[in-house]
Amino acid sequence: MLREAVSADAEAIATIQRQSVEAMDSTMAAPATGQEIRDQLGAMDPREVWLVLELNGGVAGWGVVKRYSPRPGYDRCCETSIFLNRSLLGRGIGRPLQQELLDRARALHYHHVVAKIWAENTGSIRFHKRFGYEMVGVQREIGWVGGQWRDVAIMQLILQGKT
Numbered sequence: 001m002l003r004e005a006v007s008a009d010a011e012a013i014a015t016i017q018r019q020s021v022e023a024m025d026s027t028m029a030a031p032a033t034g035q036e037i038r039d040q041l042g043a044m045d046p047r048e049v050w051l052v053l054e055l056n057g058g059v060a061g062w063g064v065v066k067r068y069s070p071r072p073g074y075d076r077c078c079e080t081s082i083f084l085n086r087s088l089l090g091r092g093i094g095r096p097l098q099q100e101l102l103d104r105a106r107a108l109h110y111h112h113v114v115a116k117i118w119a120e121n122t123g124s125i126r127f128h129k130r131f132g133y134e135m136v137g138v139q140r141e142i143g144w145v146g147g148q149w150r151d152v153a154i155m156q157l158i159l160q161g162k163t
């Protein structure tokens, strides 16, 4: 089941976030606590959405549509991110969640969607390409994680419609 995240999901969301921090392949973030996730949920903008994918009564993954920038010229641009429980990768489970993120982005009248993906995370790059994201370019050595420089791919998707 896909639904909007509530504060009771915070610990499960934090657990999944920490798994990807530890995997060192997909996020520059520090490991979050449940309280930090609760705070982030409470601080969401009305044009942002945080979704969870529930499977067998537990949170299997989560995804976010967030504003790209508070500057008014960027009002029609958002950024998506998506993270599954690491035991569930590669089974197609992320696809309905990603589709719903893009449906929500359209409903919120975004026109341009950005995803920032570690360049070494080729599975995630292929995943996003299947949804129509295109590679803008690679920011070389922009991150320093685990004692190594990390490159980040910037991907973009223009949602249909001129306005």
Ligand SMILES: CC(C)(COP(=O)(O)OP(=O)(O)OC[C@H]1O[C@@H](n2cnc3c(N)ncnc32)[C@H](O)[C@@H]1OP(=O)(O)O)[C@@H](O)C(=O)NCCC(=O)NCCS
Pocket: 020, 025, 026, 080, 081, 082, 083, 084, 085, 088, 089, 090, 091, 092, 093, 094, 095, 115, 116, 117, 121, 123, 124, 126, 127
């Ligand atoms: C990116 C993600 C949401 C895709 O969801 P998914 O359900 O795994 O998607 P798919 O099953 O279509 O698999 C996507 C790709 O992941 C790759 N993959 C499979 N198993 C994997 C594993 N154990 N570890 C890493 N990648 C794997 C697959 O090769 C697949 O590419 P392919 O189909 O071209 O071979 C999910 O893999 C994930 O949460 N990854 C970790 C966090 C992450 O990278 N998030 C993106 C940052 S915005």
